[in-house]
Amino acid sequence: MVRLGGAVRSSLAQRLVALTGRGVLHVVVIGIALVWLIPSLGLAVTSLRPPGDIAASGWWTVLGQPRFTLDNYAEVLSSQGLAQNFLNSLFITVPSTILPLSIGALAAFGFAWLRFPGRDWIFLGVLAMMIIPIQVSLVPSLLLFRTLGLTGSYVGIWLAHTAFGLPFAIFLLRNFFVQLPRDLIEAAQMDGASSLGIFRRIIVPLSVPAIASLAVFQFLWVWNDLLMALIFVQQPSQQPLTVAMSTLLSTYGQEFNLLSAASFILMVVPLIVFFSLQRYFVRGITAGAVK
Amino acid sequence: MRRRVRRLQGFAFTAPALVLMTVFLVAPMLFTIRLSLDTGRGFQLREFIGLDNFVRLLTRDRLFLDLSDFPPSGAVFNNLLWIFLYVGLCVGLGLLIAVLADRVRYESIVKSIVFLxxxxxxxxxxxxxxxxxxxxxxxxxxxxxxxxxxxDPVSWIGSRDTVNYAIIVAAVWAGTGLAVVVFSAAIKSIPTDIIEAARVDGAGPFQTFRHITLPLISLPVSVITITLIIGVIKVFDIVYIMSRGGPNGASRVIAYSFFEETFQAGKVGYGAAVAVLMVLLIVPIVALNIRRFRAGETVR
Structure with missing residues (x-):
């Protein structure tokens, strides 16, 4: 027992050292988390304060005089018309997600499971297209939309987002599709299933996780896009939230009551996606990093 | 007969995608290359001027590349600053946070906060x-x-000396999460007995990191580094929102110059030359990436 007591004492000293080390570790890690939280927190608090308070004292003093209001949100949504821009963002984003996903999935199936001359070379070309920066396409596409009379509608930006989403969509889905069991597909072919039937009844149901990750990635990419909307959507009444936000910034540069509320409206959909689909979200973003 | 049908099917499945990509990616790129050899005034081919746009961009445009002062300035130099600071900080902080968070129980919360x-x-x-x-x-x-x-208060965005650093810090805050998640996954895939063996042999946490962890995750580190560098060459939105490239063009980056010259100044050919330069900068980086990736695979 006595010997055991000695052992306990020495391990107590060791544990004290280890404990101090762990203390420092916790302080550093929690500190990092705080640094990453504070900027968003500041914006959230600011968006809920009356304009007078925002100008008079910093958001970090809010606990001293906790006065909150939703007036800033009401003002940007109604007088600044952001409710309309929110809808516009949806009108742009939903088709710009569905189109590249469905067209891309069909093509990926073709590249993965159908044989046709030049297939692998064409696929290589698709891969090469992933690195083309959108800047090289903006002016020619804009001219094309003007010629076709598409500048006043969303068709132009849908097509452009689709075309730019395709190389990555095909790359990701094709790599997923080729890993599906060959036996399953060959058996279905034996049974006389058509290619379209195999695609719909075997490939797509087995690829839901990959398709979901890609959908989340493409949805956020389009929702958060500023550059393409800035150039392809020129009617103010049709512009998405990102463009409305940049207009708001140039008009009310330092009026953070409006800017912060507007930013939160812009962030709310991505945040919902983040919290509800985190698994697909992380997968989609990390895979999409190559884009 | 059946085989012929199959062939046609292959084309049918891929055709919609291929047509869209040809119309909006391949053909536009060719037209942009042609436009970069033209004045492009009024958004059309006006006058063929050879490589004049490129010569002017690289030698006589102080907002694009100015080597006459020290430190140099202009969009190209700013992009270089972005590569060193933004990429360096994202990768460095990404490693630090991934390693530290790995040792606490609330790791997933910390990673979510940084990834958000x-x-x-x-x-x-x-x-x-x-x-x-x-x-x-x-x-x-x-x-x-x-x-x-x-x-005294500093006008971080309003001053030439601080504007680039201020925007880069904001971008690092937004971009580090990607590195953290990728590095963290790589660290978790290292077998624990290797780390354990190092510890038993008396290696401290820093030695373990330097000699065990880092070499084992060097492939993801280089992939993320190159991915971030390519992202830097395309960076536009955050500069447009925070400073509009100002004050007086001090925070312009290459993609911003493209936008400014094409859509604000109406110098479409000149802007096209900037876009072509972007492609020329990205291609060798990607080629390098593929080479390294292949090399990594053969080593394994």
């Missing part, structure tokens, strides 16, 4: 940080902090 800005558009990130940088010390947290230690 990945969901937010650069537009919103810009506003979040404009609030931090607000020149008024009663609004901006950074100037309030400086005021507490007796330093």
């Amino acid at each position: 800005p990945q969901a937010i558009s650069a537009t919103a990130v810009g506003v979040i940080w404009l609030l931090i940088y607000a020149p008024n010390a009663r609004v901006g947290l950074l100037n309030a902090g400086l005021g507490a230690v007796g330093v």
